[in-house]
Amino acid sequence: MRYMLKKWSTDMLAIFETHAGAEKAGRICQGLGFENSFRVDAVGQSGGLWLLWRHGIGDAEVLHSAEQLIHVRVKKEADVVHIIVVYEAPSVSRRSGLWMQLRDLIQMVNEPVIIGGDFNTIVRVDERTGSNGQLSPDSLEFGNWINDTMLIDMGFKGNCFTWKRGKDERFFVAKRLDRILCCAQARLKWQDATVTHLPFLASDHSALYLQLVPPVTGNARRRPFRFEAAWMSHTSFRELLSASWDPNIDTRKALAKLEKVLRKWNKEIFGDIKTRKEKLVKEIQEVQDELERHSSDALLQLEANLIKEFDVVL
Template identity: 30%
Template sequence: MKIVAWNVRGAGKNSCASTIKDLKKAFNIDILAVLEPRISGPRALTVAQNLGFSHYHIVDATGFFGGVWLLWNGNSVSLHVVAHSSQSITALVTLGNQWWLLTVVYANPCSRIRESLWKYFDGLACASHLPWLVLGDFNDIASAGEKCGGNLDLGGRSFVEWIDRNQLVDLGFFGAKFTWCNKRNAEGIIWKRLDRGLCNINWRLLFPEAHLSYLPRVNSDHCLVLVSLDSNHYPARGCTPFRFQAMWMSHPDFPKFIHANWSIGDGHASQKSARLKSSLISWNRQVFGCLFQKKRRLLTRLASIQRKLCWGHNPYLCDLENELTKNYNMLLEQEALLVAEIKKYMA
């Protein structure tokens, strides 16, 4: 199971919706939390319905502030929302005979309002002793080492006390050290680790191989937070199954290619299919594969640049980050055009 939480700071933007759809497909996301979408009402419903998930629960933003959405695929996960507040949504997740709680959070930037959230979570913890994962943007840090730049900040005392009081464990992370950047000039730039995953001991014991990764910041000033419940030891590349890609049919030479390769040699249908599969893999790599490889390479480069920027401002790397983000968005637009052509072809 894959769970993602992302502070998008405006889910109504086309770039955010395109990024969510792309990452959903790339990482096989089962559950998505959209934080601070800054839209509400009918417009929020329209955007949520078009993100490709079968179910959703929305806590509306207040004007242009806040908001929390929880979206999930009903065919891959059994999830039932049991509580929500202005800053969080809590759901009961069922995996086989295992039950656990997932809380997604967008904590208020105002410390007074944010402290009320920790008290609310105390109540949740007392009401249930189930395994519990809390994920999202906490708008606070736990120590001075989770901030770079600006005035000295030791972290919110109430936040740390809540973590200790409930004996929560930080999942740690793979990726950049900081998850948020104010994107100002060299004198005023500030980095913080505002986004994280916390769990109780029961959840950690239930999912000992679960791990958290910070994906590159794209079209937002926050990293995406990805929690995978499975091991981070992935199968060898050669073990991935072959999948026919519908977009291949949009290429004008595809029918000729199939006819030519199917006609080569003798044998029954299964033998011809096996030969055709290897030809399709090579053809995809030369024709279409480059599009997806470019996206993967761009995200990898962005992740590397953002890790380096956590250690100090570098104008060249900042410019390169902006350029790579533009290139990523351009590839998303190209892919959207390709999908449109496929739909036209198949109509």
């Protein structure tokens, strides 16, 4: 989770099926580095829905919450958006009344609305592997709900599926259970907004990454120098620090001299780790793209091996 938050800068984060509550949930939220959070804690080992956000997004007010949703209104200067995060229960009977509840919430709002999360169902037959050409009544009801509320699917980049199960080809199944929808007002306001299905790394669900205003890539060479906490774990770091510090010159000059040494050392030692991380994420994404086209035991085993190697590098 920390790697994903570092690689994909995030101002608001929704986490589903947390299986944690009370004090443990609070410690985890605080450890992820967000100043604010609202939780619908798990009941025993079932469910759990958290919404975390940073101060910089503006004023966030939680308007409504229930076992399967959190509704928050975010205002920053003249911009306002309603965010509704949803975790639909896997059981059809448990989520039977949720469509009506969400419909009422959306119809009460006359400002931009974005709603997303794990809906635990599909709307088209091509949103699952091994399609038999038929949709379940629950999927049809979900499609009708989207039409009735006049919501727009924001689309996506990346893998077609957001959930998968099975390590062998004969048992492998994948579906697009997670999505982000919005009202017409929000789509017109943020016409360049993108949704990306991130690689499967530590969960059977892919994380969905929404950027309302995709940033323009800056110049990496102008990135300021930062001390990396991971350096402390390397056996040669303290010796390097002692050998490189010059006590005979002004502190400011000594720091500048040390910075050059650490930049070079970081590139030679830790730069390799960062390169391996990026390479592994790329390889995992390529394998998962290939699995989307056709599954095989060899590909599934390769994916498992790459993810295991990625965990070791982290």
